[in-house]
Amino acid sequence: MRKGTSDLAAGAFFTGVGLVFLPETLTLEGVSAVLPELLVTGLLIGGVYLLALGAYWRMKTRELEASEPSSIPRILIIGIGSVGYVLAAPVLGFYASSFVFLSIMAMILSQHEGGKAKAVLVSVVFACIMCVFVWSSFNYMLSVPTPEGILF
Amino acid sequence: MMEFIGPALLHLIEPLNIFLMVVGLTGGIIVGALPGLTATMGVALMVPATFAMNPTSGLIMLGAIYVGAIYGGSNSACLICTPGTPSSVATTFDGWPMCQSGRADFALYTSLIASALGGFIGTFGLLFLAAPLARFALSFGGPENFWLCIFGLSTIAVMSTDNMVKGVLSGILGILISTIGLDPNAGVPRFIFGYYPLVQGIEVIPAMIGLFSFSQVLVLIGSNRTYIAEFKPTKGAFTQVFKEMMTKCKVVLLRSSIIGGIVGMLPGAGGEIASIIAYNESKRWSKHPEKYGTGIIQGVVSSESANNAVIGGALIPMLTLGIPGSAVAAVILGALLAKGIQPGFNVFSTTGDLAYTFIFSQFAVNLLMLPVGYLLAKIMAKLLSLRLTFVAIAIVMLSVIGSYAINNSMLDVWVVLIFGVVGYFASRVSLNTGAMALGIILGPMIEENLGKCVNLSSAMGGSVFDVFVASKISVLLIIMTVLSFISPFILSRVKKKDATCACETAQKEDHHA
Numbered sequence: 001m002r003k004g005t006s007d008l009a010a011g012a013f014f015t016g017v018g019l020v021f022l023p024e025t026l027t028l029e030g031v032s033a034v035l036p037e038l039l040v041t042g043l044l045i046g047g048v049y050l051l052a053l054g055a056y057w058r059m060k061t062r063e064l065e066a067s068e069p070s071s072i073p074r075i076l077i078i079g080i081g082s083v084g085y086v087l088a089a090p091v092l093g094f095y096a097s098s099f100v101f102l103s104i105m106a107m108i109l110s111q112h113e114g115g116k117a118k119a120v121l122v123s124v125v126f127a128c129i130m131c132v133f134v135w136s137s138f139n140y141m142l143s144v145p146t147p148e149g150i151l152f
Numbered sequence: 153m154m155e156f157i158g159p160a161l162l163h164l165i166e167p168l169n170i171f172l173m174v175v176g177l178t179g180g181i182i183v184g185a186l187p188g189l190t191a192t193m194g195v196a197l198m199v200p201a202t203f204a205m206n207p208t209s210g211l212i213m214l215g216a217i218y219v220g221a222i223y224g225g226s227n228s229a230c231l232i233c234t235p236g237t238p239s240s241v242a243t244t245f246d247g248w249p250m251c252q253s254g255r256a257d258f259a260l261y262t263s264l265i266a267s268a269l270g271g272f273i274g275t276f277g278l279l280f281l282a283a284p285l286a287r288f289a290l291s292f293g294g295p296e297n298f299w300l301c302i303f304g305l306s307t308i309a310v311m312s313t314d315n316m317v318k319g320v321l322s323g324i325l326g327i328l329i330s331t332i333g334l335d336p337n338a339g340v341p342r343f344i345f346g347y348y349p350l351v352q353g354i355e356v357i358p359a360m361i362g363l364f365s366f367s368q369v370l371v372l373i374g375s376n377r378t379y380i381a382e383f384k385p386t387k388g389a390f391t392q393v394f395k396e397m398m399t400k401c402k403v404v405l406l407r408s409s410i411i412g413g414i415v416g417m418l419p420g421a422g423g424e425i426a427s428i429i430a431y432n433e434s435k436r437w438s439k440h441p442e443k444y445g446t447g448i449i450q451g452v453v454s455s456e457s458a459n460n461a462v463i464g465g466a467l468i469p470m471l472t473l474g475i476p477g478s479a480v481a482a483v484i485l486g487a488l489l490a491k492g493i494q495p496g497f498n499v500f501s502t503t504g505d506l507a508y509t510f511i512f513s514q515f516a517v518n519l520l521m522l523p524v525g526y527l528l529a530k531i532m533a534k535l536l537s538l539r540l541t542f543v544a545i546a547i548v549m550l551s552v553i554g555s556y557a558i559n560n561s562m563l564d565v566w567v568v569l570i571f572g573v574v575g576y577f578a579s580r581v582s583l584n585t586g587a588m589a590l591g592i593i594l595g596p597m598i599e600e601n602l603g604k605c606v607n608l609s610s611a612m613g614g615s616v617f618d619v620f621v622a623s624k625i626s627v628l629l630i631i632m633t634v635l636s637f638i639s640p641f642i643l644s645r646v647k648k649k650d651a652t653c654a655c656e657t658a659q660k661e662d663h664h665a
Contacts, residue, residue, distance in 0.1 A: 006580070006581040006582050007581075009577075009580075009581045010318055010321075010581045010582070010583055013577065013581070013583075014321050014325065017325060017328070021328060021343060024342065024343055024345075028340070028342065030338060031335075031337045031338055031603050031606050031607070032335040032337065032338045032340045032342060034602065034606065035327070035331060035598070035599050035602060036328065036331050036342065036343075039324050039327055039328040039331070040328065042320075042321070042324045043321060043324050043325065043328065046317060046320070046321040046324070047321070049317065050317065050318070050321070070371070070374030070375060070376075071373075071374050071375075071376050072374070074373050074374055074376070075370050075373060075374040075576075077373075078369065078370065078373045078544070078545075078548070079370065079573070082366075082548050082569060082572075083569065085548070085552070086552065086562070086565050086566065086569060089552065089562070089565070090562055094552075094553070094556075098549050098552075101545075101548070101549070102545055102546075102549060105541075105545045105548075106541065106542060106545055109373060109541045109544075109545070110539065110541045110542070126542055130546055130549060134549065134550070134553060137182075138553055138557075142183075142189075144189075144553065144557045145556070145557060145560050146553060146556065146557075147556060147562065
């Protein structure tokens with residue numbers, strides 16, 4: 001990432017959040033308004049400051065900031081998979097959706113040694129073990145509620 | 153007092169009570185280590201089971217679960233950068249870097265020994281200083297609690313010395329997030345953006361799971377590594393850690409435990425605030441504050457000793473005044489009342505046998521935690537030998553069930569995902585998730601106590617600033633807060649000056665040579 005880019009991104013984020021909260025903050029009255037007004041003002045001033053700082057650094061230098069490389073496709077896969085999982089849990093049921101999520105994600109994201117059949121087998125076994133472990137500890141022993149759906 | 157000590161000690165060596173302590177500790181550590189399952193939940197779940205037991209055994213078991221759960225949170229904090237309970241947030245600052253550098257066993261043993269010793273010191277306070285400390289806790293009103301929280305927030309200054317602006321803005325964002333939902337003073341819904349379920353506000357635990365746990369899943373999956381961290385157990389690690397703690401960390405341990413004990417007594421202020429304040433103070437008074445956050449045992453010691461010392465502190469107002477110092481203490485108070493025991497200053501005389509057995513059981517539980525925690529730490533460290541992908545996917549599942557279990561609400565699960573993305577973004581652009589978490593934790597207390605100050609000033613017909621400085625405790629906290637905010641600047645300036653002097657001296661010596 002180029003030097004200044006992180007300041008620009010952070011500045012845009014804080015300014016954006018400040019702007020989202022600003023309209024309702026202006027409608028608040030009395031003691032309810034005291035803290036939000038202070039916070040939104042601070043966020044907007046700080047956000048604009050970071051934007052200006054980021055722009056300054058980007059103009060001044062082309063240096064790169066040190067950062068650990070990361071695989072965006074893998075992050076997108078787990079991100080999208082997790083969203084799908086959370087959407088499916090109240091429809092299918094927690095354990096059914098967990099089984100599907102765990103086995104699919106393990107198949108896609110793991111670098112298995114051996115053939116595809118082994119990858120499928122390992123992923124399904126892993127999903128089974130996790131579901132049984134969570135069911136026995138959370139549901140059976142601790143009686144922790146889980147989202148219910150049409151399946152288990 | 154002396155007449156109760158003998159029978160209390162006899163109760164403790166009963167096989168059933170020893171068994172209940174071990175079971176309670178084991179269960180508590182496992183519950184604490186699982187993100188989303190808190191000490192409160194663990195103790196509350198076991199209250200009905202204790203109805204079948206005699207009051208002494210029931211209370212001993214509840215106390216063991218409490219201690220185990222608070223310590224258990226550090227296991228996941230060190231191994232997967234996921235605080236199992238909010239009071240382990242500060243443990244991630246040094247515990248996780250220790251794990252990443254292949255010293256997971258050192259991190260786990262440090263947290264274990266620090267927790268046990270912190271718990272010991274907290275219980276010592278409970279045994280000998282209960283009455284005066286309870287009276288001191290009663291002198292904390294709205295203004296004092298407000299300044300205590302602001303003092304807690306000043307940690308941001310120490311946490312983010314490399315980029316103060318981003319640290320402060322992260323803290324502000326955290327507090328702003330905590331204002332979502334019903335205003336604690338006027339009962340007005342705020343920032344719900346037309347989505348009614350948001351009236352319940354953003355729960356702290358799902359936000360923590362998102363910021364530290366789900367964001368870590370994204371980082372780990374994106375890293376293309378095979379394992380979470382390289383780890384080879386070191387022979388004699390436990391003894392090494394113990395020796396190092398007894399030589400280099402004595403002051404840190406004692407100071408953090410005292411902080412934990414005092415903060416624990418204050419209603420509403422729990423392990424999360426105590427551990428962060430203790431971490432902050434350890435870093436401030438250290439000769440090498442720059443090493444904090446890189447994986448040093450002092451960081452883990454300060455956080456873990458403080459959050460376990462909170463237990464003794466929280467039990468002081470509960471036993472002596474009937475005012476619980478924490479949510480778990482409130483559950484234990486309920487169990488006491490259900491057994492027909494009335495807390496108050498007379499609890500040590502009318503039901504002295506039970507009260508002293510409970511207090512001495514806390515010593516025994518902290519002692520037993522060393523072997524029980526040692527065995528469990530060895531098992532939990534095996535997590536590092538599993539493939540990263542499997543661990544990461546399993547964390548997603550545990551995060552979902554852990555966050556859903558709090559309110560039986562899917563909103564909390566979505567909070568995990570959203571805060572996970574925010575946490576990942578924060579790690580990419582150098583924002584401070586610790587400061588953000590601190591803001592979310594302290595925000596409701598700040599606003600509630602600020603509201604009390606505003607209402608108090610209206611009633612008195614004066615300014616809110618008059619209320620702020622009305623008591624000596626408030627003034628002391630204000631001075632400590634100011635010092636806390638400016639000390640990183642002063643210390644870094646002094647260090648720069650020292651470095652310049654050293655450089656000039658070296659140059660002169662070279663010139664002479």
